[in-house]
Amino acid sequence: MFQKQVSLKPYNSFGMDVKAERFVSAENLEDLVSVLETNPSKLLVLGGGSNLLLTKDVKGLVVHINLKGIEICERNNETTLVKAAAGENWHDFVLWTLNQNLGGLENLALIPGNVGTAPVQNIGAYGVELKDSFVNCEALNLKTLEIETFSNADCKFDYRNSVFKSQYKGQYIITAVCFALTNSNHILKTSYGAIQSELKKNGVHNNPNIHDISKAVIGIRQSKLPDPKKLGNSGSFFKNPVVTKKIFKKLHNQFPDIPHYTVSENKLKIPAAWLIETAGFKGKTFGNYGVHKHQALVLVNYGGASGKDLLRLSKLIQKTIKTIFGIELESEVNVL
Numbered sequence: 001m002f003q004k005q006v007s008l009k010p011y012n013s014f015g016m017d018v019k020a021e022r023f024v025s026a027e028n029l030e031d032l033v034s035v036l037e038t039n040p041s042k043l044l045v046l047g048g049g050s051n052l053l054l055t056k057d058v059k060g061l062v063v064h065i066n067l068k069g070i071e072i073c074e075r076n077n078e079t080t081l082v083k084a085a086a087g088e089n090w091h092d093f094v095l096w097t098l099n100q101n102l103g104g105l106e107n108l109a110l111i112p113g114n115v116g117t118a119p120v121q122n123i124g125a126y127g128v129e130l131k132d133s134f135v136n137c138e139a140l141n142l143k144t145l146e147i148e149t150f151s152n153a154d155c156k157f158d159y160r161n162s163v164f165k166s167q168y169k170g171q172y173i174i175t176a177v178c179f180a181l182t183n184s185n186h187i188l189k190t191s192y193g194a195i196q197s198e199l200k201k202n203g204v205h206n207n208p209n210i211h212d213i214s215k216a217v218i219g220i221r222q223s224k225l226p227d228p229k230k231l232g233n234s235g236s237f238f239k240n241p242v243v244t245k246k247i248f249k250k251l252h253n254q255f256p257d258i259p260h261y262t263v264s265e266n267k268l269k270i271p272a273a274w275l276i277e278t279a280g281f282k283g284k285t286f287g288n289y290g291v292h293k294h295q296a297l298v299l300v301n302y303g304g305a306s307g308k309d310l311l312r313l314s315k316l317i318q319k320t321i322k323t324i325f326g327i328e329l330e331s332e333v334n335v336l
């Protein structure tokens with residue numbers, strides 16, 4: 001059932017060549033439960049490996065979640081409930097929903113990773129977050145090996161966060177996710193980033209549909225973000241920091257150009273990419289790794305770098321940002 005000393009290079013988007021002491025791919029729930037019944041003392045749950053920085057060989061068991069299946073659970077006049085198994089590729093699932101003419105996930109096209117991991121950090125892009133269409137998920141409790149259902153409220157979704165990344169970290173494996181998607185009268189989000197200009201570039205001047213939007217998002221992402229198949233990376237390495245109005249005022253006095261977005265009455269979000277670029281890291285290379293030349297938030301492995309190299313660089317960036325701006329940059333990527 002288990003393979004030994006398996007290279008995880010094909011299983012992580014940074015392309016880190018570390019080994020798993022034991023490795024198994026779970027194709028269905030029964031397999032997954034019987035693997036867990038062996039009581040592995042150390043366990044790493046692996047989806048698409050696109051939000052992981054592996055800094056050393058993994059002791060214990062790596063379970064690759066490979067559960068498949070998509071089904072329509074319920075349909076009424078306005079919405080359709082769709083359930084997808086955790087091992088479905090996220091982007092393929094988004095394309096499936098678009099093929100069914102269902103709206104809600106079009107702005108989240110081309111995000112790497114699997115469906116089951118999407119709730120862990122409440123994936124988001126172009127003004128939409130997973131939580132906007134999430135109904136519930138089924139998750140295997142690692143202590144009881146029973147399936148529990150988590151509603152949207154249970155997950156306590158926040159910016160790149162949920163209970164699965166905080167209070168219940170390492171305690172559950174999400175096995176399936178259910179979404180409520182619109183049949184028609186889709187709620188379109190077109191004001192974020194370069195969506196408007198990309199739509200115009202594609203010849204869509206008014207009344208875009210969900211297909212136009214996903215096409216625009218895919219086009220923007222392909223032009224801006226490095227493809228992990230060609231260049232090892234994990235997308236945004238850091239979260240955008242959120243600061244109080246008081247702290248922002250001080251920063252603004254010192255750095256009048258500092259960009260910001262209002263989060264709530266007393267909170268503002270600052271783009272981490274701007275902080276990193278201003279600190280002089282954008283495009284910097286350190287031998288076979290560095291900061292992407294077009295995306296200051298993306299750390300890259302040009303080939304042969306180790307997880308420790310990338311971790312060192314991320315710490316240097318954090319320290320520099322703290323010294324210059326007094327801001328603690330929090331990692332979005334899971335470091336192991």
Ligand SMILES: Cc1cc2nc3c(=O)[nH]c(=O)nc-3n(C[C@H](O)[C@H](O)[C@H](O)COP(=O)(O)OP(=O)(O)OC[C@H]3O[C@@H](n4cnc5c(N)ncnc54)[C@H](O)[C@@H]3O)c2cc1C
Binds near residue numbers: 173
């Ligand atoms: C080029 C690029 C662009 C990206 N753009 C975005 C973006 O726009 N927005 C965004 O939000 N993210 C983005 N990401 C990050 C990444 O795609 C998401 O975080 C994605 O959800 C990770 O899924 P995964 O299956 O690859 O997770 P993995 O890397 O396999 O796992 C991530 C964490 O979740 C745990 N985990 C895995 N599967 C499960 C499960 N079934 N149940 C419970 N825990 C589990 C793992 O143990 C690990 O701690 C990007 C990444 C890349 C490489």
